[in-house]
Amino acid sequence: MSVIVFVEIDNQQYKKSSLEAISYGKKIAQTMGISCIALSLDTLSDTATLGTYGADRVISLSHNAAFTSDNSAQLLADACKQLSAQIVVVSNTYTGKSLAPRLAVALDASLATNVISLPDTNGGFKVKRGVFSGKAFAYTDLSKSTKVLAITPNTFDIDNSGSSATVETLAVSAEASKISIDKSDKEMGKVPLTEAEIVISAGRGLKGPENWNLIEELADLMGAATACSKPVSDMGWRPHAEHVGQTGITIKPNLYVAIGISGAIQHLAGVSSSKTIVAINKDPEAPFFKAADYGIVGDAFEVIPQLIHALKN
Amino acid sequence: MSVVPDTTTKITFTENNTLFNKDGVQFIINPYDELAITRGLELAEANSGSVTVVHVGPAENEASIRKALSMGVTDSIRIDALAIDAQFVAEQIAEIAHGYDLILTGRESIDYNGGAVCGLLGALLNIPSANVVTEINYADGTFSFTRDIDGGREMMSCKGPVVASAQKDLCEPRIPNMRGIMAARTKPLQIVSPKTIVNASQVSSYESPAPKSGVKLIDPSNAQELIHILRNELKVI
Numbered sequence: 001m002s003v004i005v006f007v008e009i010d011n012q013q014y015k016k017s018s019l020e021a022i023s024y025g026k027k028i029a030q031t032m033g034i035s036c037i038a039l040s041l042d043t044l045s046d047t048a049t050l051g052t053y054g055a056d057r058v059i060s061l062s063h064n065a066a067f068t069s070d071n072s073a074q075l076l077a078d079a080c081k082q083l084s085a086q087i088v089v090v091s092n093t094y095t096g097k098s099l100a101p102r103l104a105v106a107l108d109a110s111l112a113t114n115v116i117s118l119p120d121t122n123g124g125f126k127v128k129r130g131v132f133s134g135k136a137f138a139y140t141d142l143s144k145s146t147k148v149l150a151i152t153p154n155t156f157d158i159d160n161s162g163s164s165a166t167v168e169t170l171a172v173s174a175e176a177s178k179i180s181i182d183k184s185d186k187e188m189g190k191v192p193l194t195e196a197e198i199v200i201s202a203g204r205g206l207k208g209p210e211n212w213n214l215i216e217e218l219a220d221l222m223g224a225a226t227a228c229s230k231p232v233s234d235m236g237w238r239p240h241a242e243h244v245g246q247t248g249i250t251i252k253p254n255l256y257v258a259i260g261i262s263g264a265i266q267h268l269a270g271v272s273s274s275k276t277i278v279a280i281n282k283d284p285e286a287p288f289f290k291a292a293d294y295g296i297v298g299d300a301f302e303v304i305p306q307l308i309h310a311l312k313n
Numbered sequence: 314m315s316v317v318p319d320t321t322t323k324i325t326f327t328e329n330n331t332l333f334n335k336d337g338v339q340f341i342i343n344p345y346d347e348l349a350i351t352r353g354l355e356l357a358e359a360n361s362g363s364v365t366v367v368h369v370g371p372a373e374n375e376a377s378i379r380k381a382l383s384m385g386v387t388d389s390i391r392i393d394a395l396a397i398d399a400q401f402v403a404e405q406i407a408e409i410a411h412g413y414d415l416i417l418t419g420r421e422s423i424d425y426n427g428g429a430v431c432g433l434l435g436a437l438l439n440i441p442s443a444n445v446v447t448e449i450n451y452a453d454g455t456f457s458f459t460r461d462i463d464g465g466r467e468m469m470s471c472k473g474p475v476v477a478s479a480q481k482d483l484c485e486p487r488i489p490n491m492r493g494i495m496a497a498r499t500k501p502l503q504i505v506s507p508k509t510i511v512n513a514s515q516v517s518s519y520e521s522p523a524p525k526s527g528v529k530l531i532d533p534s535n536a537q538e539l540i541h542i543l544r545n546e547l548k549v550i
Contacts, residue, residue, distance in 0.1 A: 010464065068469070069432070070441050094463045098444045101432030104400070110513040111400060113427050126517065131425050135324040137520040138425075140398075144513050178441045179471045182457070186465035195463075198550065222550050233481075240447070240482045241461060246320050246423055247344050247481065255549045266320045272522055276547055278539065279528070289528050294542065298533025310537030311550075 003029040003036045004085040005055065006076055008095050011186075012044060017091040017153035017195050019053045024156045025089045026054025027118055034086065039079055041067065043167060051165025053158060058165040059083075065174045068181060073102030074174035080107055082170060085146065087119075092150040093194065100150045110142035113150040133246040133269040153195045154252050193242065196225035198255045201244060201271070203229035205260015205281065205300050209237035214304045215259065221311040227251070229261045245270035260300045263288025280304075314350065314366050314381060315343040315396075315422040316374040326519045333424075333519070342377050345419025347384075347486040349479035353417050354385045354487065356451055363387035367409065369394055369402045375502065383489035383497035394507035398514045399425070403433035408508050410438060414473035415456060420445050420480045431478035443469060443477040 005025040007018035022038050029036035038055035040047055050058045061079055065071045076099065080088055088103060090096035092113055104111035110125075116137070117128035124141055130152065131138045193199065200219040206212065212226075219226045226242060233243035244251050246266040256274035260281060261267060268291050271277070279292035282299050289295045296303055318324070319339040327334045342350070353364045366381040368374060369392045378389045392405045410416055416438075421428035428444075435442025447466070448459035457470040461480055489497070531538050543550045 008463075015463075068441075069444065070435065073432075073436070094445060094461055097428050098432060098442070101399070101403075101429040102436040102442070104429075104513075105433060105436035111398075111427075111429055111433075112514060113399075113429055128520075131519075132318075132324045133423050133426055134522070136326070136522070138516045139518045139520070140514050140516050142514050144511075179443075179469050181467060181469050183468040184462070184465065185467070186462070190464055192463045240480075243481065250426070255543065255547075265323070276543075276549060277525075278543075289530075291525055292528045293525065294531060294539060295528040296531045296533050296536055296539060298536065303533055303536045306536035307540055310540040 001032075001034045001086045002083050003032070003034060003087040003089065004080050004083060005036065005038050005089045006096070006099065007038050007040050007050060008091060008093065009040065009042055009044065014040075014044070014046070014050065015091070015093075015195070016158070017093060019158045020153065020156045021089050021091050021151055022050060022053040022055050023159040024118070024151055025087070026159070026162070028087055028089075029056070031121060032086070037083055039076065041072065041075070043169075047167045048164045052160045052162045054162050055165055057168060059168045059170050062169045062171045063173060066177055066181070068177040068179040069098040069102065070179060071174035071177040073099045073106060075172045077103055077106035078172040078174065079170055082172070088146070088148045090148070090150050092152045093192065096150050100148050104148040107146045107148065108144065109146035109148045110144040111148045112140055112142055115149045115151045116155050119149075130250065130273065134250050134272050135269045152252065154197065154254070191225055193225050193227055193244070193249055194251055196251070197253050198222050198224035199227050199244070199251060199253045199274070200224045200257045200259070201227035201229065201261060202232065202259045202300075203261030204231050206232075212238070214301075214308075218304055218308055218311070221308060224255075224257075229267055258288055258292075259304065261288060262286045263291055314346045314368045314377070315419065315424070316340050316368065316370055316377045317343045317422050317424040320344070320423065324521070326521070330518050330520065340374070340377065342380060343419050343422045344486070345421065345423075345479050345481075348481070348483045349417035349419055350381055350384055350386060351487040352449055352479060352484045353415065355484065356415065356449065360451060362414070365390060365413070367392070367406055369396045369405050369507075371395060378502060379497050380489065382500040382502075383493040384487045385493055386500070388501040388503070390503045390505055392505050392507050397512055399427040399429035399433060400513040401510060403430050403437060404510045405507055406430070407434055407437040409505065410434065415449075415451075416474065416476040418476065418478045420478045428478070431476050434476045438474070438476070441471045441475045443475065445480045446477045447480050447482040449477060449483065
């Protein structure tokens with residue numbers, strides 16, 4: 001029996017969300033008295049260091065398949081069967097969410113996505129999940145003997161107090177993929193919005209797309225990702241991938257700064273789990289001030305330059 | 314197609330936090346499913362095809378099925394069961410999904426946000442799945458997709474049958490016209506009994522987020538104070 005953690009690689013590095021997943025998997029393994037195994041689709045120069053985050057064993061898969069959603073899931077499922085997986089942990093990223101359902105079917109497992117708690121294993125297996133786009137949480141009992149959990153990034157701490165592990169290899173196989181990947185465009189070095197620790201977001205208060213240089217400068221200085229409100233993405237000022245809110249992306253960074261966004265219920269739903277929220281708006285009645293930890297009632301065009309100035313000093 | 318509370322709904326629970334409180338709640342077609350239906354219609358119209366809408370839910374949701382029919386959908390199937398979880402829904406849809414070239418879902422439903430039905434259907438039917446797509450095209454038996462991936466996007470293609478989940482930007486949702494609304498009244502709505510399956514999960518209770526303790530206001534003429542707090546007190550930057 002084992003807890004298997006699937007680790008994702010981006011730009012030849014393990015993703016932070018995957019390191020969180022290993023530390024999370026280790027805690028479950030300890031509670032259940034079984035081992036925690038980190039599974040990597042490739043071997044990197046630092047694969048052995050996955051042990052420091054809590055993996056008892058680190059396994060790199062040996063195979064000759066291309067990575068598509070259908071056959072990556074088959075490769076992982078093959079590995080999970082060979083390693084008697086009881087719990088499979090993936091990150092709730094686009095990659096993780098593509099794989100988790102296919103894995104759940106292949107392993108005849110219960111599936112839970114948006115998981116934000118360690119399981120309560122007293123007399124069952126219960127996890128807390130984000131539902132209603134951040135407006136509520138659901139405690140969900142998983143009843144099948146195997147479970148696939150997709151855990152929300154930025155929710156669990158990384159514990160790197162373990163020691164380096166020996167990298168083992170495991171041969172796995174999959175059918176030929178029916179999918180051809182024709183092109184992949186990634187902005188190198190840019191942290192995906194769902195995994196960013198700091199997010200600077202702006203709304204209609206910025207008056208036009210030409211003013212986003214202010215937001216980008218502020219974000220660069222703070223090491224933040226940029227986001228926007230629904231109207232801004234609807235008007236085409238910013239790409240839809242930046243839209244956070246109920247019908248956009250749900251995020252939970254350490255710090256969320258909302259500039260010129262009134263704070264409609266649909267927007268708040270997508271960001272209210274952020275650890276610290278700052279609202280900057282010239283309207284003192286803006287609903288965002290009720291959901292924020294810190295607020296500045298002022299004009300964005302006067303406040304942002306002050307913040308930029310303070311950050312440069 | 315899922316039927317979900319309108320996006321402005323304040324989410325509350327009853328029965329000691331074990332049941333979603335439907336009182337006074339307006340239900341709508343899941344916004345991502347509206348995009349899936351619209352793009353499905355556009356592709357079918359360009360290729361002399363037809364579109365079937367499938368819903369797992371009770372009779373009270375038939376108004377939303379009629380709305381889909383009024384958008385131009387050819388026929389509809391309601392699987393007469395309460396949706397327990399994504400796995401239950403996918404198992405039910407997989408029973409009737411054979412013979413279609415393209416199966417579309419929303420990226421996620423805005424109530425339970427699982428985002429799993431697309432991948433589950435792909436695995437259950439042993440066909441490719443394309444998650445979170447912003448473009449779908451069809452030519453000579455091949456479907457091509459643009460989909461969101463972590464930190465970027467990917468162009469992929471495959472032969473049908475294939476299942477894909479609709480993301481914003483796929484299209485503008487179609488608004489039914491009067492002719493569509495009249496025609497929808499007599500379009501087929503088939504009611505199917507659910508397949509018995511072993512439950513994979515069950516919600517035992519709900520919780521609402523804790524309210525914020527109150528905002529600390531910073532003088533706009535002294536905005537740099539915010540940077541001081543973030544840097545030295547909260548240590549987040």
